[in-house]
Amino acid sequence: MTTAPDAPKSRSGQVQSLTRALSVLNVIADNSPGLTLTGIARKLGLAPSTTHRLLTTLQEERYVQYDRDSSHWQIGLQAFVAGNGFLSSRDLVSVARPFMRRMMEKSGETINLAIPDGDHVIYLAQVESREMMRVYSKPGKRVPLHCSGVGKAILMTMTDADIDRIASTEGLARLTDKTITDPDQLKQHLAGCRPLGFALDDEEHAVGLRCVASVIYDEYAEPMAAVSISGPAARISTAQLQEIGETTRFFAGEITTALGGQPPKGA
Known part of the structure; x- marks a missing residue:
């Protein structure tokens, strides 16, 4: 008792x-x-x-x-x-990796795959560039949405209200002099990215590095991941951004289709 x-x-x-x-x-x-x-x-x-x-x-x-x-x-x-148990329960990485290798061969740069995790993204997999100077993002690393290529790609699918909520609760931390820390400026920037189908991190997460990313969608036309091409700004020039962006968007679409997903209408 x-x-x-x-x-x-x-x-x-x-x-x-x-x-x-x-x-x-x-x-x-x-x-x-x-x-x-x-x-x-x-x-x-x-x-x-x-x-x-x-x-x-x-x-x-x-x-x-x-x-x-x-x-x-x-x-x-x-x-x-335990982490590998999570990855093996989803076929995202195994399906995406052959496309990521093709992306690396076409662009010559490092390819990253990441999934959204609340108001951040987590890197799941990477195919490294063969160049001596290359980008490395450790699988499992968690980065903010507002200043990473993969994060901004996910942000492109969100509403302005979502962006305001993230800015008010998490804040938009300044990681470099180019990081966008004003919510209105970020929303305006993303509005310009949406018609292109890819997002750009222009030395906003790390000085000297550029990243171009596009969204991978699930069967409900919801964002499930993002894939990116990353490299030194010296190699990813402004003149190359459109071509690299189109490559990223194309392969994101290929991965979406291979997973049985579909982009939202108009995307």
Whole structure:
């Protein structure tokens, strides 16, 4: 009789511990090449003792690992296995990769595939350029919508109200001098991109890099991903943007068709 009232508290505590453990996992994943225990605790606002207990539990299950040389906690093998389980449950990457290789051969530049994740995008796969100087975006990396090529491609499918909401809740962080941080200017920019069928990141996410991206649609004509061509601004000149944009749009359409998707009417 005396234990019944404690049951909900116990379940609540278990949920809280799970939430905290997932937060630990997420913060390590977002901070390559890892963080110290103190750094993790500070970022999450947890006591070091609580953080250590969560880390050792995750370590036992191989979701994190400890690097004694750097004293950093890093993502473990099981997290990679779990992530691959997600990828294998969808055929997006396997279907898109042959088209991505063709895109790389045609453009000579690096090709990225990304999916929307709330008000960000996450890179899923990449086919690297054969050039010595090339762009690298680690699969699993999370970037803002407003200043990345793949993100802006997804933004092109959103309404002005959606863009205002993102600007008011997430903010439009300035990553370079060219980053568009004014919502009205961003909406005007995207309005010019929509008729073209591709979005441009003109050194807005990283100085010296350009990225051209188009949307991949699902069977409901909803955006499910974006594919991009990325490279140094020295190689992707202003004169080449239209041609590269048309290449990106063409292959995005090919991937959409291969997945059984369809673009919205008028797109």
